[in-house]
Amino acid sequence: MAIVLAVLYSVGFYLLMQRSLMRILIGIVVLGHGANLLLQVSGGTARARPDPRRGAPRADRPTRSRRRWR
Template identity: 70%
Template structure:
């Protein structure tokens, strides 16, 4: 049994953390870079799981104990191809979005905000004696136009 190199395990952890952090951003280029970093982290993890390098698994050339498992290497090659294809697709998607919108930032969806507002409690959970509004329901009742105006950044009439 072989021991895992802690530096390599830490590097895999940093790559995964960085990749997931970049995936959660609003810029499509950062999402693309996050996918690439996650792909590199996966390749490194597969190579780390394969153990230390050894002899090629060819019968008759070395004892069976010194063979290297070829499966992690084959999985790493597959992961490289999949990451390349996904990167190409995301590049095309980002370019198309830039051509249509003029920037690569993902915008809020008005319908998602409307659904989130409907699931929110309509009245406060506790009584506010210091509230400026006399009726707490007046604050909770918002029309769809108000929600859309708030989501798009327009001023309410």
């Protein structure tokens, strides 16, 4: 994935340095795709919910008694 990001950024910057307006616009689009891909990769994958048979982490366990503040 890092190679794809490097290619997108390098192609985008290369196209931005051209004199043609169309190539500059395509370069901006390619850079935008690279930035979106970078954000998705840095976000990581969603974690699966914990297995209820093994026990949930302490923060996810419901409390036994709920105090009502008066």
